[in-house]
Amino acid sequence: KKYLSAVDELWADSADKAIQEQVGARSKAEYVLVDTQAKFEKFLAELSKQKAIALDTETTGLNPVKAELVGMSFSWQAGQGYYLPFRAFLGQNTLDIDSSLRALRDVLENERVGKYGHNIKYDLLMLKAVGVELAGVSFDSMVASYLLESDRPSHSLKALGRELLGMEVTQISELIGKGKKQIGFDEVPIAQACDYAAQDADMTWRLQELLSKQLAPAGVEKLFNEVEMPLVEVLAQMEYNGIKLDEKKLGQMSQDLEKQTHDLLDEIYQQAGEEFNVDSPQQLAKVLFSKVGLKPVRKTKTGFSTDVNVLEKLRVQHPLPGLVLQYRQIAKLKNTYLDVLPKMVCAKTSRLHASFNQTITATGRLSSSGPNLQNIPARNEMGRQIRAAFVPGEADNVLLTADYSQIELRVLAHFSKDEQLCEAFARREDIHSFVAGQ
Structure with missing residues (x-):
């Protein structure tokens, strides 16, 4: 407790000092729009002198497999930031994306130049998609924040910039809107896009200066440098590669389960003596407890419970609860996996590209999303068949699994x-x- 208290005090003192130093930082910041070749050459000359840089990519979406690169921002000094626009409304100056990236490659692919980012895995993926292999990745402020305080409400760049740096931040929704009226970042006026993007790089630089000093006192510097940061690049490569899916196999399984579902419903209706909506807890409760006459196990605010634990207890009294459990299991497999996974396959790569998240769980375990590949069922035959639909990308390749023993x-x-x-x-x-x- 004494150790944790000391770390908390050190964190608080550093954060307070940072906030005091950064109050009004945005008004003092110098954000430069690099939208002509002359400005770009001047920018490139300065960029090439740096031993470390903070960078950020602005894109048309959150999915790096589908998104397009709109621009990039850079910073190598607190209070400064540069925005390079590659896409924008007609009539606004932009840089040619191909020639600009070729010119930037000497720095971006130079492992001797340190690269700082916030969720830099996303930037790795976006740059890889346009042919740039980002090298020298050495600091991710999102990962650092997570290691220092895993239960922090948010590790987002905006949250940390506001909380730790005392900066006034603009939320992306303020620029692109929400819902049906949402626009792409390439539709945001370049002047506004510049302030937003350059500030992101500026905040990332400042967070590196602040958080890097906290790692050793907190006892996580080695973990950060030797495990978490190398893992960022491994996960980026995994996400980029994706995994092949046997869509035909899943399609056939879906058809088979559709028939099983209809057969089960017929049997359920026969046992109940009437047709009803099996997916409705209220209607199911009415049939089980009023029509069939089973004794309720537990009552909730909305009526008698028909959850899995209740049905497991009731199945020894009557065939109907067991049939409903079978129906639910099959429906979940079909609706969650068989019908959904094929729709998530990327048209460009013919692969499934999930995200692997380092900064979600409080325990340090990875999580997966879009889809959650860590939650594919394995304890029953149908679940194992679904897993078997994940196949090697090449005919002469194999997939291997390994697990630690105890x-x-x-x-x-x-x-x-x-x-x-x-x-x-x-x-x-x-x-x-x-x-x-x-």
Whole structure:
């Protein structure tokens, strides 16, 4: 507790100093629009002198596989930022994206020039999509914030800029709107786009200056440099590669389950003595408890519960609850995986591109989204068939799976140096039986 308190005090002191230094930072900031070749050459000359830079990409969307690059912003000094527009409304000056990226490649692909970003995995993916292999990635302020305070309400750039730097920030929704009236970033007037994008790079630079000093006192500097930052590039490559899906197999499985669903519904209606909406908890409760006469297990605010635990208890009394459980299981597999996964395959790559997130869980585990590939069922035959639809991208390739063996107990044995536990592992005993017998 004393250690944690000291870290908290150090964090608070540093944050307070940063806020004091950064109050009014936006009004003092110098953000430069680089929208002509002459300005670009002057910018490039300065960029080429830097040993480290903060960068950010502005795009047409959040999905790096589908989005297009609109512009890039850079910073290498607090209070300064540069925005390079590649796409904009007609009549506004922009740089030629191809020639500009060719000129920038000497810096972007130079591993001796440190690259700072916020969620830099996204920038890695966007630049890879336009043929640039970003090298020298050394700091991600989102990852640093997560390691320092994993339960922080938000690790977003805007939240950290406002909270830790005391900067007035513009939310993206203020520029592009929301819902049906939302526009693309390439439709935002360039002057506004410049202020927004350049500030992002400026905040990233400032956050690096602030957060990098907190890592060692918090005891996470080695973890950050040797595990988390290298992992950023690994995850970016995984997301870029994606995974091949046997859409034909899933389509056939969906048809088979559709038939099973209809057969189950017929049997459910027969057992109930009437047709009803099986997906409605209220209608199901009425049939089970009023029509069939089963005894309710638990009551909620909206009526008698028909959740999975209740149905498991009731299935020994009547066939209907068991049939409903089968129906729900099949419907979930069909609606969550079989019918959805094929629609998420990218038309350009013919692959499924999920996101792997480092800064979501409080425990340090990765999470997956769009889709959640860590939640594909495996405990029943149908789930295993769905997993089998994830196939190698090339005919002569194979997919391998690996898992640690009793990793938690092995770590415990290593750090505790418990002789009996270590000997049990050395003898290759069933470690769970061994522990239970002690």
